[in-house]
Amino acid sequence: MPLKKIGELKVNSQPASLAEVDRFTEKLIRKMPFPNEAQDDVAISISEAVNNAIMHGNRQDPQKQVLIRFYSCSQYLRIVVQDHGLGFTPNRVPDPRKEENLLKASGRGMLIMRHLMDRVVFRVVKMGMQVILEKRFPGGLPT
Amino acid sequence: MKLKLHEENNVLIIEIKGKMMGGPEANDFHEALKTEIGKGFKKFILDLREVDWMNSSGLGMLIGGLTTIKNAGGELKLSSVTEKIHSLFVITKLVTIFESYDSMEKALESYR
Numbered sequence: 174m175p176l177k178k179i180g181e182l183k184v185n186s187q188p189a190s191l192a193e194v195d196r197f198t199e200k201l202i203r204k205m206p207f208p209n210e211a212q213d214d215v216a217i218s219i220s221e222a223v224n225n226a227i228m229h230g231n232r233q234d235p236q237k238q239v240l241i242r243f244y245s246c247s248q249y250l251r252i253v254v255q256d257h258g259l260g261f262t263p264n265r266v267p268d269p270r271k272e273e274n275l276l277k278a279s280g281r282g283m284l285i286m287r288h289l290m291d292r293v294v295f296r297v298v299k300m301g302m303q304v305i306l307e308k309r310f311p312g313g314l315p316t
Numbered sequence: 317m318k319l320k321l322h323e324e325n326n327v328l329i330i331e332i333k334g335k336m337m338g339g340p341e342a343n344d345f346h347e348a349l350k351t352e353i354g355k356g357f358k359k360f361i362l363d364l365r366e367v368d369w370m371n372s373s374g375l376g377m378l379i380g381g382l383t384t385i386k387n388a389g390g391e392l393k394l395s396s397v398t399e400k401i402h403s404l405f406v407i408t409k410l411v412t413i414f415e416s417y418d419s420m421e422k423a424l425e426s427y428r
């Protein structure tokens with residue numbers, strides 16, 4: 174079964190949009206064959222990607238929106254979060270687990286996404302930056 | 317995210333309910349802490365029993381809270397840390413930063 178688009182949402186670049194995205198996400202993934210814990214993993218990871226798109230990508234510019242698209246096939250769920258920023262180089266991001274970074278209040282979003290999802294891809298597209306998140310359904314083949 | 321505050325044996329207990337996802341609510345938390353520190357509280361417990369989930373902004377909130385309280389000469393302990401939150405502490409290596417207890421009784425006991 175090929176990937177099919179199952180939902181789409183566009184939100185303004187302000188922190189208050191996180192709650193809106195979470196309500197949409199929760200409704201959509203409730204119907205999927207994920208155990209409760211995996212549903213939380215997906216919701217947490219989406220909140221990280223959208224937060225980064227709002228804060229770092231679009232820098233809270235009221236002229237710019239964040240686009241979130243959901244796709245699924247028989248094996249996995251894919252979420253694509255897109256901003257209108259310049260992108261960044263993921264492997265230049267400091268490791269938050271280093272002693273000197275442990276008491277910093279930020280810098281853990283990418284680590285958490287990578288840990289909770291089966292696949293996380295960052296790529297620069299013409300429009301801006303895309304973060305692709307994938308989570309396999311129970312028994313689903315590797316993505 | 318919702319906050320509920322009460323005092324027990326001179327310890328300020330803050331119950332957090334819902335999702336700790338950051339956004340405008342993180343400010344409410346820091347404001348509440350500052351107010352209570354201003355009243356003279358030194359001993360704090362955050363009760364995480366009813367937290368549905370937490371992301372990196374939630375972790376940042378906890379670290380910010382710890383720093384604020386320590387700088388004011390106080391102490392912060394966490395109670396009822398769920399397995400899920402504990403696993404986030406492990407991934408991020410924050411386990412050593414927070415003093416955590418699996419129940420409110422044990423957290424209160426530690427202040428006696």
Ligand SMILES: Nc1ncnc2c1ncn2[C@@H]1O[C@H](COP(=O)(O)OP(=O)(O)O)[C@@H](O)[C@H]1O
Nearest residue numbers: 225226229230258260261279280281282283302
């Ligand atoms: N969409 C994005 N556009 C531009 N930069 C980004 C984006 N996402 C992440 N970054 C960069 O990667 C860093 C690490 O992101 P993250 O791990 O989520 O931590 P935090 O958001 O708390 O800084 C950010 O500080 C930022 O510099």
Ligand SMILES: [Mg+2]
Nearest residue numbers: 221224225282
């Ligand atoms: Mg982030």
